[in-house]
Amino acid sequence: MSKRYILGIDNGGTNTKAAIYDMSGKELAVSSRGTKMLTPRPFFTERSIPELIEATIEVIKNAINKSGVDPEAIVGVSCTGHGNGLYLMGEEFTPVRNGIISTDSRAIDYIDKWYQEKGFEEKIHPLTMSSVWAGQPVALLAWLKDNEPEMIDRTKYIFMVKDLVRYYLTGKATLEITDISGTNLINLKTKNYDDDIFDFFDILDWKDKLPPLVNSTEEAGKISKKMAELTGLVEGTPVAGGVFDIASSAVATGLVNDNQLAIVTGTWSINEYITSEPKAEADLFMTSIYPIEDKWLVTEASPTSASNLEWFINTFLANQPITTGQSIYDYCNDLVCDTTVDEGQLLFFPFIFGSNSIADATSGFVGINSYHELKHFVRAIYEGVIFSHMYHIEKLRTFNLNLEGAARIAGGITNSDVWLQMFSDALGIPLEIVTVKESGTLGTAMAAAVMLGEYPSFVEAADEMIHVAKIIEPDLEKTKVYRKKYTKYADVVDNMASPWKIMNES
Structure with missing residues (x-):
């Protein structure tokens, strides 16, 4: 059988990457391109969606060309990207407005109001298991409802950045569950949308804009004819649901066992461990769904890192x-x-x-x-x-x-x-330190490997694809x-x- 490869795509706040791996986790090629952070007003951090998609197409093409791999041999694709923020799409792949990056803080006043309301800690936090902060979709949707209400009627789909990219690649609108589990938009106990949550945040008008949920390793679409022509990928190549960026980086370090600390340094300071027992603690930043069955990712994070x-x-x-x-x-x-x-x-x-x-x-x-x-x-x-x-x-x-x-x-x-x-x-x-240059792209590419049946789960994928390169002693x-x-x-x-x-x- 000829060798098979997988493609991982990672869209951070200001950088877009694509990397090609073989099924052992060896990186064949990576391509990256910067994108502009737009600050139209103080505390606003936005980006152009057309530029984002153009950058994604470019890095996919470049990675394929650099790798020398026959596109027919790239048998699976998966995306990751910065968590939270907000990307709104209208009809026919038309952006409603600029995308909003998770470092945005225009909605800070809503956070103070919600924390002062008795219902958040008593009713909402036990369901979402996440703190609420200005760069989350719930805060941004509330702000848009009050300040740009025309956006509600113009919006067909609400996306996170990786789900937006997957939508462009496949033409199919879905939201992936590890990503959406860190947004306050779903009930983590039922793993689905919940009217009580939308009522509390006063964003029920937006609920019907949310696409169906998919799992990380579930096939969430196939490369469309148009995107095949633009990227060099083969039409019909399956695309996995992908992984929340903090989980993608974690699995790419080999975080598959409880009680081990993982640290991710980038725009955000991300510090996390996995557990079989989800935690809904008032002082904890976030508990989210991990892409390993019956595991949860406990995270402390802020945009205060490198x-x-x-x-x-x-x-x-x-x-x-x-x-x-x-x-x-x-x-x-x-x-x-x-x-x-x-x-x-x-x-x-x-x-x-x-x-x-x-x-x-x-x-x-x-x-x-x-x-x-x-x-x-x-x-x-x-x-x-x-x-x-x-x-x-x-x-x-x-x-x-x-x-x-x-x-x-x-x-x-x-x-x-x-x-x-x-x-x-x-x-x-x-x-x-593991032998991984691009943890985001590899972590999400592992989802494609599991989708294809190359490995039964992320646990086996990590055992084969992730290796410790060196240890720094204090x-x-x-x-x-x-x-x-x-x-x-x-x-x-x-x-x-x-x-x-x-x-x-x-």
């Missing part, structure tokens, strides 16, 4: 002269290596796109004096991102006392040995220093509540 470095580079280092052949990331690593863990005592709060502690919190440096140079600011960013992850991980450990041992880590930070070592030192635990002497620094970070965050509130007053 994207803060991207922002700093784009804002302050865009014209920085660097050595020929050296990347800007190598340059940042070198700056950090020219400092020590106990040097400078400069703190950075990584809240450029939102906070994981105080609703009014904004980003910034604290402790600046004439001693500090660029290298200290870059180190503070590295550490601030780590401390944000630690804040989440400490909360997870209050819910799971067995969350010990080495952690699996994925995402952009794995490209920096310097940052990885700092992570391990600060957490005081080993970090396991320097426990540095762990002591980082612990003191983290305590200081947490204390300053708590004491900044009042100043941040003042700064956000109109």
Whole structure:
């Protein structure tokens, strides 16, 4: 039998990727393209849907060409993408408006109102098992109903980003269940839509715009003739439901056992473990459906991770002269290596796109004096991102006392040995790095492999397709220093509540 391949597609907030794998998880080719984040007003983060689809077509074509694989041998396709946000479609593949990315916070006032209502914690949270925040569909739909009500009649389908891409690829409208389980739009006990939820959020007018639900490894459509012509894929190629991005990255680290910590670094600080017992705790960010049967993903997350470095580079280092052949990331690593863990005592709060502690919190440096140079600011960013992850991980450990041992880590930070070592030192635990370059695309491609019957489930797929490449061991002497620094970070965050509130007053 000739060799068979699978294609994974990943649409993040500002980047689109496609990668081709064989059934052992070996990456043959990957292609990526950036997309613009649009900020038409403060606190709005949007994107052009036509640009998104154009980018997706481009990266699929490029990945196929780079791989040298006969498109006939690409036997399955699957998508992932950033969770939450909102993508509205009208008739005949016509976008109703710009897509909204999950870092959007225009609807923050709705969050305060809902949390003050008695019914949320008593009735709604036990059903959805998720906190509610401004970038979720429920908040955005409520905001649109009040501010752009004409969108309701113009909308035929409500999508998450990966489901939108799958709709364009196949012409079939569905929502995949791991993704939608993290949006407050479904009852996690019944695994279906629930009028009580829509009534509470006052978005019942939108309910009939939601497509049917499908599972991760279920065939959710086939590549259409039009998209076959545009992408180079073969018409009729089956497309799996796909996977919520946080779950996709988790399975791509090999997270298939209970009580193991997984960390994903990107736009969002994602910290998670899987369990057989779903949790609906008031202080927990989210419990969502995992693509392994009878497993749930318990997550603490916020948009406070490595994207803060991207922002700093784009804002302050865009014209920085660097050595020929050296990347800007190598340059940042070198700056950090020219400092020590106990040097400078400069703190950075990584809240450029939102906070994981105080609703009014904004980003910034604290402790600046004439001693500090660029290298200290870059180190503070590295550490601030780590401390944000630690804040989440400490909360997870209050819910799971067995969350010990080495952690699996994925995402952009794995490209920096310097940052990885700092992570391990600060957490005081080993970090396991798997032989995966693009966790999002591989994790969702695994759904296609299971759909095709190559593996019975994600458990067997992970055993064959995921392997640990190296283990980072912590320097426990540095762990002591980082612990003191983290305590200081947490204390300053708590004491900044009042100043941040003042700064956000109109």
